[in-house]
Amino acid sequence: EDQVTQSPEALRLQEGESSSLNCSYTVSGLRGLFWYRQDPGKGPEFLFTLYSAGEEKEKERLKATLTKKESFLHITAPKPEDSATYLCAVQAGSGGGADGLTFGKGTHLIIQP
Amino acid sequence: KAGVTQTPRYLIKTRGQQVTLSCSPISGHRSVSWYQQTPGQGLQFLFEYFSETQRNKGNFPGRFSGRQFSNSRSEMNVSTLELGDSALYLCASSLVQKNTGELFFGEGSRLTVL
Numbered sequence: 001e002d003q004v005t006q007s008p009e010a011l012r013l014q015e016g017e018s019s020s021l022n023c024s025y026t027v028s029g030l031r032g033l034f035w036y037r038q039d040p041g042k043g044p045e046f047l048f049t050l051y052s053a054g055e056e057k058e059k060e061r062l063k064a065t066l067t068k069k070e071s072f073l074h075i076t077a078p079k080p081e082d083s084a085t086y087l088c089a090v091q092a093g094s095g096g097g098a099d100g101l102t103f104g105k106g107t108h109l110i111i112q113p
Numbered sequence: 114k115a116g117v118t119q120t121p122r123y124l125i126k127t128r129g130q131q132v133t134l135s136c137s138p139i140s141g142h143r144s145v146s147w148y149q150q151t152p153g154q155g156l157q158f159l160f161e162y163f164s165e166t167q168r169n170k171g172n173f174p175g176r177f178s179g180r181q182f183s184n185s186r187s188e189m190n191v192s193t194l195e196l197g198d199s200a201l202y203l204c205a206s207s208l209v210q211k212n213t214g215e216l217f218f219g220e221g222s223r224l225t226v227l
Binding site for chain 2 (some may be wrong): 034041042043044045046049087089099100101102103104105106
């Protein structure tokens with residue numbers, strides 16, 4: 001069974017204080033690892049897809065990295081508008097098929113001004 | 114460009130009733146997935162449709178069902194509602210034929226079962 005564990009569950013940072021969120025996973029046949037951001041009352045918003053160990057993706061103050069067992073979402077000099085719940089998900093599958101995404105429970109990030 | 118539209122946004126039902134939720138994907142998107150989100154379990158995959166065919170199904174009982182129409186709009190139905198079915202039901206659409214995980218989510222339908 002595919003599993004995704006995110007840590008910490010919640011994180012409070014001061015504006016400008018960089019940190020990292022962790023996503024550990026076990027999956028048979030990783031097709032991709034994904035990061036989403038979810039604001040209160042909204043659906044998740046796609047951020048990144050990582051396909052293989054060693055891959056990195058960047059977007060503004062966010063950088064996602066991937067190893068064979070975990071992924072990190074690094075947040076550099078965050079601003080209050082970065083406050084949200086960050087969700088990690090994996091997709092398994094082989095051949096021509098692809099499974100639905102398996103999500104972690106998320107990290108609730110609060111950036112204080 | 115309009116996003117994914119879900120209706121209704123909020124609804125209250127009682128145990129034993131059934132409910133139908135609707136989802137209109139982004140124009141041109143032919144894949145539609147449904148997820149259940151609860152505080153305890155997080156986001157859990159229900160099923161995915163492409164070209165009116167169910168391609169994948171998550172680990173939910175048969176009370177949960179869905180369908181997709183020729184215009185890619187989708188509906189999901191939950192019969193014989195239980196208290197534990199209270200959740201935010203999210204619909205997501207994607208452009209490519211093979212789901213690559215880049216999903217565009219709607220704002221969800223929040224179901225409360227009393």
